[in-house]
C-alpha cells in the first residue's frame with residue numbers, strides 16, 4: 001500500500017470529487033461514516049459514558065461535526081467548535097446539519113469552557129492533513145488541556161497538530177496524544193515514524209472511496225508492506241529439492257560469554273529453511289550448540305582459519321554480529337568478511353564495529369544491515385527523525401546497501417529508492433534476542449538465493465508475523481520471548497504459502 005504525502009492526498013481528494021464524480025460534502029459524509037463504523041467496534045468506545053467531540057474550522061472539523069450527528073442516537077454527545085471567520089464550506093454545511101439534528105455546538109472561545117469528564121472519550125477533529133504551521137495560541141492550549149486531562153482520545157485522520165509528513169520543525173507538546181487514530185484511506189508517514197507515531201496510539205485505516213487509479217499513478221518512495229505485498233516475493237520449494245539447493249549459510253558470532261545470540265540465530269535460520277548451517281563461534285557456544293541445536297554444524301573460531309573456512313565451505317550467505325563482541329579479534333574477523341562478495345547480513349556488534357572503525361564506505365550491494373535505532377545512530381550520526389530517514393534513503397541508494405531499520409514499523413530501505421514500512425509484528429517482540437532471530441531468518445533467505453532487498457522484505461515480514469502468531473497463542477506481550485518467535489516461524493511461512 002502506497003503512503004502518499006499530504007499534498008498528494010489533497011490531489012486524490014480533488015480528483016475523486018471531479019472524476020467519480022462525487023460532491024465533496026458526500027465524500028465527507030462517507031469518510032465520517034467509515035470512521036464511525038470503525039470507532040464503534042473499538043475497545044476505546046465500549047463502556048464510555050459520554051462522547052466529547054472537538055472540531056476545528058476546516059474539513060477535519062467538518063468530519064467531526066458529521067461524526068457527532070451520526071453518534072448522537074447512540075450516546076451522550078457534546079460538541080465543541082473552534083471559532084473562525086473562515087470555516088470551510090463543508091464544515092459550514094455540517095454545522096447546519098448538526099443543528100438540524102438537535103445538537104448545538106459550544107463555541108470554544110477559551111479552554112475554560114471545555115469540560116473533560118474522566119469517563120468520557122474525546123474525538124479529536126481539530127486539524128487533519130490541512131495543518132499548515134505548528135499549533136499556537138488557543139489551539140495549542142486546547143491540545144495541552146486535552147493531553148493533561150487523561151481522557152482517552154480517538155483522532156480523526158491524524159492527531160491534531162501533527163503534520164502528515166515531516167514533523168522535524170514541529171513541537172511535540174502541541175500534538176494531541178491519541179489512543180486510537182482512524183485515518184482516511186491511506187497511511188500517513190508521520191503515523192509510522194517515531195516520535196510522532198507513538199502519539200497516534202493504535203492506527204486503523206478506513207477506505208473512503210478515493211480514486212484508486214489516481215493513487216496508483218502517484219509516485220512515492222514510501223510503501224506499507226503487508227502479507228499481500230510479500231506473498232508475491234515468496235518462492236515455494238521444489239518438490240525435488242535437496243539440501244544442497246536450500247543454501248549453505250555461515251553464521252559468525254557468539255564469542256566469549258555470549259553464546260545465546262548465536263543459538264537463537266542458528267535455530268531461526270534452521271526454522272527458515274536453510275539447507276546447511278555452519279555456526280562459527282567461541283568455544284562456549286561451540287560446546288552448547290550441538291546440545292541445543294544438533295542440526296547446526298558448530299565450529300570453534302579459535303581453531304578455525306576464516307579464509308580457509310570460507311573457501312572450503314563456499315557459503316551462499318554469511319551473517320555476522322550476534323554476540324560477536326567488539327574486541328580487536330572480532331574486528332579482524334569482520335574486516336575479513338567485508339572483503340567477500342557474498343550476500344551478508346551485518347547485525348549487532350558487527351554494526352558497532354563498523355561505526356567504531358568508520359567502515360561504512362566499505363558496504364555495498366551484497367550487504368544487508370539491520371540496525372536498531374541506537375546502532376543506526378552510531379552508524380549515521382544524529383539528525384532529526386525525517387532528516388535521519390532521508391539520510392538512510394540516500395545511503396542505501398548511493399552504496400546500494402539494503403538497510404532494515406528496526407522498530408515498530410521496521411523500514412526496509414532499498415537501493416532503488418523505495419522504503420517499505422513493515423506492518424507485521426508487535427510490542428511483545430521488544431525482547432532480548434529478537435534481533436538475533438531476525439538475523440537467522442535473513443541468513444536463511446539469502447542462502448536460499450533471494451536477492452538482498454527481497455530477503456530483507458520477506459525476512460522482516462516473516463519475523464513479525466511469527467511474533468504475531470506467538471502473541472496470539474500466549475496472549476501476553478510481556479511473556480513473549482525470542483524463542484517463541486522461532487517456535488512460530490512455521491505459521492508465518494504457512495501464511496505466505498496459503499492462498500488466503
Ligand SMILES: NC(=O)C1=CN([C@@H]2O[C@H](COP(=O)(O)OP(=O)(O)OC[C@H]3O[C@@H](n4cnc5c(N)ncnc54)[C@H](O)[C@@H]3O)[C@@H](O)[C@H]2O)[C@H](O)CC1
Pocket residue numbers: 009010012013027028031056057058059060061062063086088126127128129130131132133134135136139156157158184185208210
Ligand atoms: N481526502 C481525504 O482524505 C479527505 C479528507 N477529509 C478531511 O479533511 C481534512 C483536511 O481538511 P482541510 O480543510 O484541508 O484541513 P484541516 O481541517 O486539517 O485544517 C485546515 C484549517 O485549519 C487552518 N489551519 C491550518 N493550520 C493551522 C494552525 N496551525 N493553526 C490554526 N489554524 C490552522 C487552515 O487555515 C484551515 O482553515 C483531512 O484531514 C480529513 O479529516 C474529508 O472530509 C474527506 C476526504
Ligand SMILES: [K+]
Pocket residue numbers: 060124125126127128155156157158159160
Ligand atoms: K484530528
